[in-house]
Amino acid sequence: MSEMNEFDEDVPEIVKRFMYVNRRAPYGTIYALECLEVVLIAAAFDQDVSVVFLDDGVCQLKKNQDTTGIGMKNFSKTYGALDDYDVEKIYVEKESLDARGLTAGDLVIPVEVMAADELREVMAQQDVIISS
Amino acid sequence: MKFAVLINEGPFTHQASDSAYRFTAAALAKGHEIYRVFFYNDGVYNSNRLSEPQTDDRNLVSLWSRLGRDHDIDLVVCVAAALRRGIKDEVLENGFRISGLGQLVEAGIQADRLIVFGD
Amino acid sequence: MLHLVNKSPFERNALDSCLRMAKSGSAILLIEDGVYAALAKSAHAEKIIGRMGDFSFYVLGPDVAARGLSDAPLIEGIDIVDYEGFVDMVAEHDATQSWL
Numbered sequence: 557m558s559e560m561n562e563f564d565e566d567v568p569e570i571v572k573r574f575m576y577v578n579r580r581a582p583y584g585t586i587y588a589l590e591c592l593e594v595v596l597i598a599a600a601f602d603q604d605v606s607v608v609f610l611d612d613g614v615c616q617l618k619k620n621q622d623t624t625g626i627g628m629k630n631f632s633k634t635y636g637a638l639d640d641y642d643v644e645k646i647y648v649e650k651e652s653l654d655a656r657g658l659t660a661g662d663l664v665i666p667v668e669v670m671a672a673d674e675l676r677e678v679m680a681q682q683d684v685i686i687s688s
Numbered sequence: 689m690k691f692a693v694l695i696n697e698g699p700f701t702h703q704a705s706d707s708a709y710r711f712t713a714a715a716l717a718k719g720h721e722i723y724r725v726f727f728y729n730d731g732v733y734n735s736n737r738l739s740e741p742q743t744d745d746r747n748l749v750s751l752w753s754r755l756g757r758d759h760d761i762d763l764v765v766c767v768a769a770a771l772r773r774g775i776k777d778e779v780l781e782n783g784f785r786i787s788g789l790g791q792l793v794e795a796g797i798q799a800d801r802l803i804v805f806g807d
Numbered sequence: 808m809l810h811l812v813n814k815s816p817f818e819r820n821a822l823d824s825c826l827r828m829a830k831s832g833s834a835i836l837l838i839e840d841g842v843y844a845a846l847a848k849s850a851h852a853e854k855i856i857g858r859m860g861d862f863s864f865y866v867l868g869p870d871v872a873a874r875g876l877s878d879a880p881l882i883e884g885i886d887i888v889d890y891e892g893f894v895d896m897v898a899e900h901d902a903t904q905s906w907l
Contacts, residue, residue: 570797570798572796586729587729597789597793598789598793600790601790601794603793683796684802685802686694686796686804687804687806688804
């Protein structure tokens with residue numbers, strides 16, 4: 557087989573590192589919900605997906621959300637589906653949690669809490685960063 | 689180089705679509721390829737042909753449509769975000785098409801660079 | 808990596824988060840209302856001046872001009888680029904992060 561043929565037939569699947577960055581609190585704006593919708597779709601593609609929560613984004617994961625009084629859908633339960641979709645790299649910035657008086661125990665799903673120093677390195681390795 | 693552009697805001701409240709338009713036009717002028725422009729969140733309003741800005745103002749809906757036609761750019765409006773906001777084929781400006789969020793992820797995979805404009 | 812900041816430092820924390828999370832050696836481009844962070848006499852100027860050694864800072868000229876700031880002194884060392892320069896910067900860096 558010539559090199560040319562081998563190249564034509566064996567096109568490698570592109571795998572990129574996609575990072576979804578959440579910096580907004582839920583409900584006040586739609587960004588948190590619509591970003592979650594993107595991540596759930598993105599999970600179907602065979603890419604290296606990570607989801608980051610920092611600044612007010614960490615509030616999206618706060619336990620005990622009850623939206624009955626505001627009439628909006630409580631989508632905090634949907635974060636639990638990320639694991640079912642094999643989205644395993646879920647990072648929460650420690651400084652953002654600390655600044656809001658929260659800890660990992662206050663969150664609806666298990667996450668990897670990372671200091672800014674460490675998260676900075678992970679961010680710098682990404683191919684595509686989708687933020688909202 | 690192949691660029692993909694994500695626009696998360698509509699044509700009036702935020703500058704995002706203006707910035708994205710100028711960026712896209714400049715990239716084309718420099719000989720780059722625009723793989724796709726994807727409209728998400730309120731960005732879907734950029735495709736509403738019923739919008740009528742005042743005559744002395746720029747009209748981003750027509751500007752995007754014209755840029756898309758002149759350079760054969762794939763202008764994709766997210767179906768989930770669009771339905772919520774009443775953007776359907778009946779009101780879609782020429783050159784835009786409605787499709788799924790997978791088109792955004794695919795653009796991220798296929799393009800060399802993806803750049804986000806939003807609020 | 809290239810970082811884009813489009814928010815005024817007087818209104819939002821996008822610049823602060825960018826400066827906290829960006830890796831040394833990154834380029835930071837101020838666009839839209841982000842250009843107010845480039846003003847030499849602003850109350851936030853020290854944030855950028857103090858990090859000049861870590862990052863290269865740029866500001867989008869058309870956004871500066873639109874806001875009547877062409878005659879205002881900008882922080883020394885911030886380079887002004889146009890949309891062509893903006894495109895070049897996105898092409899030159901492997902990835903772009905928008906601090907919305």
